[in-house]
Amino acid sequence: MARRDPRRLSRRQFALLGTQVAAAVVTVLLGIPIVGFLISPLFRREQAVWRQVGDIAGVPDRQPTKFEVAFPLGEWTNANVNLAVYVVKINADYRVFSNVCTHMQCPVRWEDGLRQFLCPCHGGLYDMTGNNVGGPPPKPLPQYVHRIDGTTLFIQNRFTESI
């Protein structure tokens, strides 16, 4: 057999390299769009929408009052989704809380007997100003971005702090 130049590819090495290159090309060409497709929602900016909550002139002092507001469900649907809003008036100050618990995002409720917000899942408690005062919640109750025109309350479908 003729001496082979070690710097030259053998026929076998060439075939091996070619197979590997082909496999790599297929993997990259499939992988890029698939991974991009998977993570693209993370880079989608959700459109902030203002919605009217209602007239808050009748909200009593220190008595959390529930409103429901319809927001677009988003993405490809035309449907709306109702979100719950607790409006708390303390003197002249208004706070607009979500019903989303900061522990596991269960729906919290105002308990008149306790004078606290209670999360029914794992017993999280928040006081009237939204502070987490008992149970596992790690953060205060989230507040909606809001503005008040006269006595009409408007909110955006986003929180002042992400949870």
Next chain:
Amino acid sequence: MGRIAAAYNWFDERTAIRSLIRKGLYEAVPVRGAWFYTLGSATLVLILLQLITGIFLTLLYVPSVTEAWASLHYLSQHDAFGSIVRGIHLWSAYILLFVIGLHMVRTFFSGSYKRPRELNWVTGVGLFVLVLAMAITGAFLPWDQAAYWTAVVVTNIAVYTPFIGSFLRALWRGADTVGPTTLSRTFGIHVWLIPAILFPLIGAHLALLRKHGEFGSYVNYRGAYRSREGVDVPPAPKQRPIEPPYPAVPTDELWAAPLETEDFYPHQTFKDGVVSAALVILVFILAVAIGAPLEAIADPATTSYTPVPEWFFLPLDELLLLVPQQLIPLVLVLPTGGVLLLLALPFIDRDPERNPFERPAVMVPGAFAVLFVVILTLLGSGRLFNL
């Protein structure tokens, strides 16, 4: 030669079907403890029940937040047979979780995960995790109140992963909040992604079973393998001159083979059939008598609904309640650590001793782990259902 026999010969010449069937049916299996081995085939039967009823449910179910609940509600109102199919899907899933757990406990107890069956165990742990993932993703799909709040809480657990928590949650939800993409993704994961991994893994699990044979229990092997000290070497067990996986003569120090074997078909298939049929009958009765519930449609604005987790999620839910706010990631760490320990088990416990009463170092922690999960479940169910 009759026509049917001729046709069979024709087909066999082209496919080797005859030897394939012989290989599949006439395998030597242990005689003693055979009723315990029915747990594996029962698991398989229940998974196949899931596959069949699941395929038929997709003929109606619409994976969309505006249609999912409505399609299942329509089913419950207008299609009695469809409701039974959905009931079978739910109840066989519940019973599957029980049976796969028993199958795992049996394997653990009898030390069947030891050399050379380490990978039988590893693939089994993988299958257990995938079945749990099927149960959890399946619970999202009806999009009633129970499903919606399960989706919210389960996807939110991901946020407590260190460093990449909010990335993982958003990846599953497809947004910051649970919405249309969450349901589409979870449906895709439930019907395509997990089964695409699950079924090949079942194939691997069965291929490994066929390679190494059912291990059987300690009672099968009393005196059948050499003691570690090398004294009182037992006589070679009386058995038929069988083909692998049970060699007729000891091959090495760890050699172990059942004392008595018989053909898989029809002896083991009879026992498998009895247990599987009994379970399918039970599933059918539950599906007809109780069926699959459907609560009111998902309502994120509720302030009166109390989310109650699926029963198999109770231990984790109780952990969510008990863990203080600084240590919430424990809720992820404990199950992940548990699965990793299970995967590592055959590589940690390498002693050839199979007798459960001679293996306290493994049996006692194992019993405590099971006890821990059972106590969490009891605490959780006591709290939620006022038992």
